[in-house]
Amino acid sequence: MNTKKRKIGLFGAVILTVGFIIGSSVFVMVPTIAGIAGPSVFLAYAFASIPTILCGIAMIQLSGVLPVTGGPFIAVSRYISPSVSFVMAAGAVVAMAAANCLNAYGAAAFIRLYLPEANTVLIAFIILGGFCILNLFDIKLMTFIEGVMVVMLILTMLIIGLGGMPSVSPANMDPLFPNGMTAFFMAIAIAIFSWLGLTALANFSGDIKNPKRNIPMAIFLSIIVLFILYVTVSYSIVGNMNWKEVSELGAGGTMVAISNFLSGPLVNVLTIGAIMAILTTVNAIIMVSAKSMIAFTNQKVLPPVFGKINRFGSPYVSVIIFSAATMAGVAFAGSFEDYALMAVYPGVAMQFLTAYAMYRLPKVDKESYDNATIKLNKFWLKFSLIGNAILSVVIIVFAILNSIPVLLVTIIMFALLVVYWFARKNYLKNRGLDLTKLASELSEETQSEIDSINE
Numbered sequence: 001m002n003t004k005k006r007k008i009g010l011f012g013a014v015i016l017t018v019g020f021i022i023g024s025s026v027f028v029m030v031p032t033i034a035g036i037a038g039p040s041v042f043l044a045y046a047f048a049s050i051p052t053i054l055c056g057i058a059m060i061q062l063s064g065v066l067p068v069t070g071g072p073f074i075a076v077s078r079y080i081s082p083s084v085s086f087v088m089a090a091g092a093v094v095a096m097a098a099a100n101c102l103n104a105y106g107a108a109a110f111i112r113l114y115l116p117e118a119n120t121v122l123i124a125f126i127i128l129g130g131f132c133i134l135n136l137f138d139i140k141l142m143t144f145i146e147g148v149m150v151v152m153l154i155l156t157m158l159i160i161g162l163g164g165m166p167s168v169s170p171a172n173m174d175p176l177f178p179n180g181m182t183a184f185f186m187a188i189a190i191a192i193f194s195w196l197g198l199t200a201l202a203n204f205s206g207d208i209k210n211p212k213r214n215i216p217m218a219i220f221l222s223i224i225v226l227f228i229l230y231v232t233v234s235y236s237i238v239g240n241m242n243w244k245e246v247s248e249l250g251a252g253g254t255m256v257a258i259s260n261f262l263s264g265p266l267v268n269v270l271t272i273g274a275i276m277a278i279l280t281t282v283n284a285i286i287m288v289s290a291k292s293m294i295a296f297t298n299q300k301v302l303p304p305v306f307g308k309i310n311r312f313g314s315p316y317v318s319v320i321i322f323s324a325a326t327m328a329g330v331a332f333a334g335s336f337e338d339y340a341l342m343a344v345y346p347g348v349a350m351q352f353l354t355a356y357a358m359y360r361l362p363k364v365d366k367e368s369y370d371n372a373t374i375k376l377n378k379f380w381l382k383f384s385l386i387g388n389a390i391l392s393v394v395i396i397v398f399a400i401l402n403s404i405p406v407l408l409v410t411i412i413m414f415a416l417l418v419v420y421w422f423a424r425k426n427y428l429k430n431r432g433l434d435l436t437k438l439a440s441e442l443s444e445e446t447q448s449e450i451d452s453i454n455e
Helices: 010-022 025-065 071-079 082-111 120-134 139-167 180-195 198-207 211-240 243-249 252-259 264-298 316-331 336-364 366-371 378-402 404-429 435-440 444-453
Strands: none
Touching: 010 139, 010 180, 010 198, 010 211, 010 264, 025 071, 025 082, 025 180, 025 198, 025 211, 025 243, 025 252, 025 264, 025 336, 025 378, 071 082, 071 264, 071 336, 071 435, 082 120, 082 264, 082 316, 082 336, 082 404, 082 435, 120 264, 120 316, 139 211, 139 252, 139 264, 180 211, 180 378, 198 211, 198 336, 211 243, 211 252, 243 252, 252 264, 264 316, 264 444, 336 366, 336 378, 336 404, 404 435
């Protein structure tokens, strides 16, 4: 791979990460979390950043060893198990499809504020179809489009967060923990949902310029940006409107609270900004998922057709297939909660496995660890592993308690992926190839990406 193909700089990497993570969460989830935590919702968002920081430690180590497309999948395949890696990584792609169903519906809900007669499912279809078409073009163009939308998103959230602080009423903030500390810790568990997705950056490592420097910097800067946006926005919302009222109004409570300290026309502008926030994630998820499928193809887990690239450099087959699958998911018209929970299980599992792979790295592949551009000591790798383990347990237990049906659907999905793995393994075996060996070794494409860094 030629270094000229690495088109994403530090700014683009931060944009992709922030755009991928935020989505509709801050506009939809704040009223829900406020109903549990009360005015301390902003503290819940702050504490919820801790697991993401722990995940960031593993991602930084990964960038020092495998700054390539599909890094988490390749690392878990090499240092834990190829079959487990595929099932969980492919499950994470399905989870991203579920998340995009939620985001498409969320954007449609805001659009219907201006087009009340419009059909929600139809709007969601148009959104997903439109971004599918856009992603068939040059990744540099898509990074630019994503950048414009995320800049609008960040400006919107800063206006809301900083603009609402001067008018915060002390009465709205007292008592800070009206439902007690148990409810506050439950709110933290829910707020963690809004922070998931940091591993997405690793799937674009092969497109990032100077990944040794830019990936760790992008992780660090993204966490800072997200922390500022989440904390200031949630603080301003509950500080300008009683938390009970915000909770009772649901997602609409966000805009009602904003109207208490901003003029009507500006609220309309910010509503458009909220739509942009959601669309950034719709776009970023399509980009990240297509890159994940390319990694599967490079390791021979998926057929070669998934790796086809058009003249614009877009993995068009993967983009179309993923978008079609997401549109099929929209047709089921599930609830926001169902789509969110469907996205949780594989997402946190893959985060934990990536942290575990990095913890095993110094022992099972000492040469790669010694040659890594970034070498974290065992304490930090263990710290990251334990933190991700706790995160996984907390979120999965919470999700199970909230929806057994979604858990059953997820189990069925994993079972189908296991069946696919063994079917693909048997298919390749009949052609004299060992899928387990192929998936656990660096492909020519991956090695080329690694070699390109030092050219």
